[in-house]
Amino acid sequence: AGVVVTASHNPPHDNGYKIYFEDGGQVVSPHAEGIMQSFEDFDLNKLCQPLVDTAAPKKVDETVEQLYLQAVENVVLDPDLIKTHKPRIVYTPIHGTGQVMSIIALEALGVQPILVEAQLPMDPRFPTVKSPNPENAEALTLGLELAKRCDAQAVLATDPDGDRMGAAVRKADGSFQIISGNTIGAALLAHRIEQLKALGWLPKEGSEHAVLVKTFVTSPFQDAIAHSEGLRVVNTLTGFKYIGEKLHRYELALHEKLQAQGRSADSFKDAQSHAQAMIELSNFFVFGGEESYGYLASDAVRDKDANMAVVLFTQLLSHLEAIRQTFDQYLDALYLRHGYYVEGVLNISYEGASGAAKIKRILDSYRNNPPSVMADRKVCKVQDFGREDILDSDGQLVPKQDFYRVELDGGYSYAVRGSGTEPKIKFYLFAHEAVKNTEGLEAAKAQARLELDKLKAQLDTDARRRAGE
Known part of the structure; x- marks a missing residue:
């Protein structure tokens, strides 16, 4: 279990915290109510000293960071494609934590992002923007100016606590288009399904045990794409914690089936064999997202993840460069179909x-x-x-x-x-x-x-x- 203290893309006085449980996802019922009840029952007068020695904070062990970074990089199904077709990307963390992992992840894939230097320093005042929320077009202004000067293919921006990603792409006519969270999710989903089928991770006809997990308020465009490819769609209430809860349930179901067969999850030799076991014994999580610019493509992480989204979008851009297609052309092809x-x-x-x-x-x-x-x-x-x-x-x-x-x-x-x-x-x-x-x-x-x-x-x-x- 753990706590993340964050104001997300809001000023410091809006700081709050997210509580995460043993599965790595945010707490949901009944644990959320249990925590609140324990707090209400506790006599704060008995709290005589801090529970943590704030003078000596400990950093997360480097091995944990490496495991996380590996999980982010593992969503790239064709790393050679990115090495061969390296898209020119402008990246900005908008004064937040994205610079810690997104840049490293891109460089590990052979992509050297063009950085918005003025927005690299972590600063809770967010001095270069009115709001550091990548949902707002204004937050991408400096990135777009740099992209036009550098002839970049796209601008990727992550919010200060690194769980949302916004994007702008160069269209066929040379102008830039800022993409909505719904559209980003639809494009990432379509490309991921295409890749999984091409590599044999998914049957050509799809599977009822391969799922898209999204919120009810996320575009039905994604439902249409998933259904046409033979996937099942699971809709949840608003909040990525409900998507994380689904992944936890799928994991538990897999372990129960494996235990009944006398097998262990450690027996899987690679990610593909794990995916096939999920399809056979539980549900394989293909993609998840919400309209507010949050995406996920791996059950190794249990919350929306901007670092992973940056890598996924880069992979899509490499694919488009390989087939000589712009993002708006790719999107129009999806519209013609759905x-x-x-x-x-x-x-x-x-x-x-x-x-x-x-x-x-x-x-x-x-x-x-x-x-x-x-x-x-x-x-x-x-x-x-x-x-x-x-x-x-x-x-x-x-x-x-x-x-x-x-x-x-x-x-x-x-x-x-x-x-x-x-x-x-x-x-x-x-x-x-x-x-x-x-x-x-x-x-x-x-x-x-x-x-x-x-x-x-x-x-x-x-x-x-x-x-x-």
């Missing part, structure tokens, strides 16, 4: 006690008076995760939460939840338009964006009405 998907987010902030009451009114109203029409589209289905017993594709009961998924006709949908960390209510919007051919792709993109803007405007009006404004 249809065009685009997403949006609506955040409505309400401060203070009165704001909390408004958020509660909105959430309660979805339970007591769900919409029947939204943005001129009929509501086909409303799922209430706070009241309904909803099973995921593993057959496991999804924990209760004031969270709603609303399906509209024509392939559109949205989800509603209160933010777990900020005084706001969040709406996640999903658009999908069928694409018949190359000529129809641009029209589908324009139509989806138009409809998404319309949906966003009507959701905003409806939410404020439900809040009693």
Whole structure:
């Protein structure tokens, strides 16, 4: 077990901590409630001295760092490809911890990243940006300026505590495009499945025991890719801790089956034999992610990992360079196969006690008076995760939460939840338009964006009405 103290991409006064359990993942129920209860039962007056000698902190042993670095590098399935086709990458840790491992991992693969020198020093004031969150385009400004001067192929940026990665790529016309977290995840997933099948790790037809694990509020584009390749999709509530919990369950199931057969997990000679055993006896984790720029491609790590994401994206760029294709061309090929998907987010902030009451009114109203029409589209289905017993594709009961998924006709949908960390209510919007051919792709993109803007405007009006404004 352990604790990570972090404010992530926020100022130091927002410091909090994440608690990790024995499996390396963040704590979930019932351990989370047990820890809180123990804290509430504890008499703080009895705490006479610090439990740790803060004057003599100990660094993590170098062997542990090497094991972690090896786990990051192991997600590269074709290291020779990267050595042969080295993409020109601008990298920035945005004043955070990414510089400790991301740069080393890239160099170990033979890639020398072009560094944004002004953003290398670790500094909790984040002096070169308004916010060091790679979700925000402004955080990539210095990286983009450098990429244009150096004729780089992409800009990769990790957030200060090294668990999220944002990216911008050079398009076929030479301009740069900042990519959403949903799109990054879809591209990484598609390429990873392609590689795993080419190397024989996955059957050509896929497997019900090869899984994509993602959150409900992450793009259905990823569901479409996984299903078309014969993978099963497991959706979880928001929070990577739920993805980590799944990996722990899959690991336990494997060990139980091996023990029954008189075998040991130490008997696997390599990662491929381990993957095949997971498919035969449990579930093989192919990829996991959430829309907020968090990704994972190995069960050796149990939380979203920006260092791993940097390596994965570099591998994809090498592949694109080898086949002489730009990222936007690769993405369009996926759209032609699966249809065009685009997403949006609506955040409505309400401060203070009165704001909390408004958020509660909105959430309660979805339970007591769900919409029947939204943005001129009929509501086909409303799922209430706070009241309904909803099973995921593993057959496991999804924990209760004031969270709603609303399906509209024509392939559109949205989800509603209160933010777990900020005084706001969040709406996640999903658009999908069928694409018949190359000529129809641009029209589908324009139509989806138009409809998404319309949906966003009507959701905003409806939410404020439900809040009693």
